[in-house]
Amino acid sequence: MYSGNNDIVGFDPGFIVAPVFESGKLINADEIDLRLREGGAAVNAGTNDVVDTETDLAGNPRIVDGIVDIGAYEFVASAELDAPVLLTGTGSYYVSCGANRHRIAWSAVENASIYELSYSVNGGETWHSIETAETSAVVSGLDYGADVIYQVRAFGAGGSECSEWSEAKSFCVCPMDINGDGDISGSDRALLASVWLSEEGDEEFLACADIDGDGDVSNRDRTFLSENWLGETGDDDLHYPGARAADAALAEFASADPDFGLDLF
Numbered sequence: 001m002y003s004g005n006n007d008i009v010g011f012d013p014g015f016i017v018a019p020v021f022e023s024g025k026l027i028n029a030d031e032i033d034l035r036l037r038e039g040g041a042a043v044n045a046g047t048n049d050v051v052d053t054e055t056d057l058a059g060n061p062r063i064v065d066g067i068v069d070i071g072a073y074e075f076v077a078s079a080e081l082d083a084p085v086l087l088t089g090t091g092s093y094y095v096s097c098g099a100n101r102h103r104i105a106w107s108a109v110e111n112a113s114i115y116e117l118s119y120s121v122n123g124g125e126t127w128h129s130i131e132t133a134e135t136s137a138v139v140s141g142l143d144y145g146a147d148v149i150y151q152v153r154a155f156g157a158g159g160s161e162c163s164e165w166s167e168a169k170s171f172c173v174c175p176m177d178i179n180g181d182g183d184i185s186g187s188d189r190a191l192l193a194s195v196w197l198s199e200e201g202d203e204e205f206l207a208c209a210d211i212d213g214d215g216d217v218s219n220r221d222r223t224f225l226s227e228n229w230l231g232e233t234g235d236d237d238l239h240y241p242g243a244r245a246a247d248a249a250l251a252e253f254a255s256a257d258p259d260f261g262l263d264l265f
Contacts, residue, residue: 013071014040035073042070081163084109084135084152088169094206095171095180097138099213099241102171104150105136109163112154118165120149142173144240145233172233175211175241176224183232184225192217192225212241 012018016033019026035058036042046068056062057072064074084106087093097103104117117130117137130137142148149170154163171180178188191209198205199216211221220241227239 011041013042014038014075015042015071034071036069036071036075038075038077040075043075044069046070081112081154081156081161082109083164084112084115084154084166086150086152086166086169088150089171089180094178094208096175096178096208096211097140097213098207098210099175100142100144100173101138101140101213102142102148102150102173103136103138103207104152106152106166108135109154111156112163114155115152116155116162117150117152119151121146123147124149144173145238146173147171147234148173174233174238175208175213176228176231176238177233178208178211178225180208183230184228185230188225192221 014037016035016037017028017031019032020028044065044067048063048068051062051068053062056074060074060076062068062074064076069075087105087107088095088103093105095102095104104119106115106117109115114131114133115135117132117139118127119129119139120127121143130139139148139150147170149168151165151168153165155161172182174184176184176188178191181187191206192211195204195206195209195217197216197218198209200207200210205217209217209221211224214220224239224241231238
């Protein structure tokens with residue numbers, strides 16, 4: 001790579017996503033990002049005498065820090081990103097998304113282009129990650145009764161800058177605890193009643209009240225609530241919904257009469 005009398009042949013120019021070739025053919029044309037990372041060899045490696053424009057390809061000043069960068073883009077340091085704040089578990093940000101799924105939400109961060117949600121199901125020994133441009137994500141395939149630790153961080157454009165991790169939060173996988181307060185009681189019953197017979201797509205539908213995760217709030221959800229009435233998350237004797245594919249098992253509980261005589265409505 002050359003600019004005037006300067007060259008950086010043999011060095012990594014510091015592209016955010018560099019071109020990749022196999023057998024002489026470009027294989028990542030849709031992913032290339034020729035903006036520069038901080039510390040790349042192309043930063044401040046050009047020759048000012050050949051600059052004939054005031055801005056780079058992105059509209060940023062063509063010369064920053066006194067010396068032009070090699071390439072179409074001038075490196076511009078990103079503003080420091082604030083750490084996101086996990087919102088799940090506060091107010092109406094309920095953790096359960098039906099069955100063995102969690103929905104985790106967080107605050108938007110100015111200048112962030114993507115977020116990484118990281119979670120651990122074994123006390124922090126190992127972590128899994130989900131990347132999204134949204135400010136929430138659904139985590140599925142969790143084990144019932146497990147405590148899951150969550151944390152999230154933000155990345156700037158091109159992933160060149162990242163924030164600190166948010167403060168971590170832990171949530172139990174227990175869909176009968178609709179409001180996530182740690183027990184199965186009247187407040188969960190009230191939430192269930194408030195969206196009774198709603199379906200996914202309805203304006204009033206709440207995924208947290210869809211205990212068995214089948215897309216509607218109906219008798220099966222009420223039955224699982226009554227079967228575990230006054231239990232607490234983590235109790236060994238809780239009765240959880242089966243996998244959503246196990247329709248026969250769910251139908252069995254849907255037809256059973258609640259043992260506790262809950263007059264929900």
